[in-house]
Amino acid sequence: MSSIEILGLVAATLTTIAFFPQAIHSWRSKDVSGVSLAMYCTFTSGVALWMIYGFLIESLPVILSNVVTLPLSLSILYLKLKEGKISKSKD
Amino acid sequence: MSSIEILGLVAATLTTIAFFPQAIHSWRSKDVSGVSLAMYCTFTSGVALWMIYGFLIESLPVILSNVVTLPLSLSILYLKLKEGKISKSKD
Numbered sequence: 290m291s292s293i294e295i296l297g298l299v300a301a302t303l304t305t306i307a308f309f310p311q312a313i314h315s316w317r318s319k320d321v322s323g324v325s326l327a328m329y330c331t332f333t334s335g336v337a338l339w340m341i342y343g344f345l346i347e348s349l350p351v352i353l354s355n356v357v358t359l360p361l362s363l364s365i366l367y368l369k370l371k372e373g374k375i376s377k378s379k380d
Numbered sequence: 381m382s383s384i385e386i387l388g389l390v391a392a393t394l395t396t397i398a399f400f401p402q403a404i405h406s407w408r409s410k411d412v413s414g415v416s417l418a419m420y421c422t423f424t425s426g427v428a429l430w431m432i433y434g435f436l437i438e439s440l441p442v443i444l445s446n447v448v449t450l451p452l453s454l455s456i457l458y459l460k461l462k463e464g465k466i467s468k469s470k471d
Binding site for chain 1: 384387388390391392393394395396397398399401416419420422423425426427429430432433436437439441442
């Protein structure tokens with residue numbers, strides 16, 4: 290593994306670690322009221338495209354960070370969509 | 381510009397757009413109480429390393445997204461550090 294790849298993996302680890310607490314907090318508390326649906330759709334689409342881009346340029350750090358972030362982001366999006374349905378059915 | 385690079389730029393635009401509202405909200409309201417200092421230090425270091433990695437692998441999408449995100453992230457970190465000083469001086 291080259292030193293460039295190691296640098297990229299450290300970068301990927303740091304930004305992914307920073308995203309974890311928010312995802313775990315949202316998932317545990319089921320509180321996603323502070324999260325905008327439009328924002329999470331945008332973010333999740335972006336992460337999916339980054340993952341494809343990572344595979345195309347064969348960059349392990351880009352692939353790994355987005356493979357880890359995508360399910361987290363999708364799970365928050367799922368909670369948000371479910372919350373939307375519940376509040377609609379309450380109306 | 382190759383189609384791979386365009387895909388990467390779309391990905392970069394989406395994830396950067398998703399980060400903007402949070403950064404602008406924190407900056408306008410000066411309210412960073414919901415933001416953990418440790419998390420922002422980790423994130424900002426990660427973004428700085430991603431930027432260097434982007435230059436090393438010559439990936440325009442990785443460079444651009446982190447060049448835009450770094451000052452935003454640094455500005456929130458600055459607010460957070462200032463907030464820490466104020467609450468310390470109040471003790």
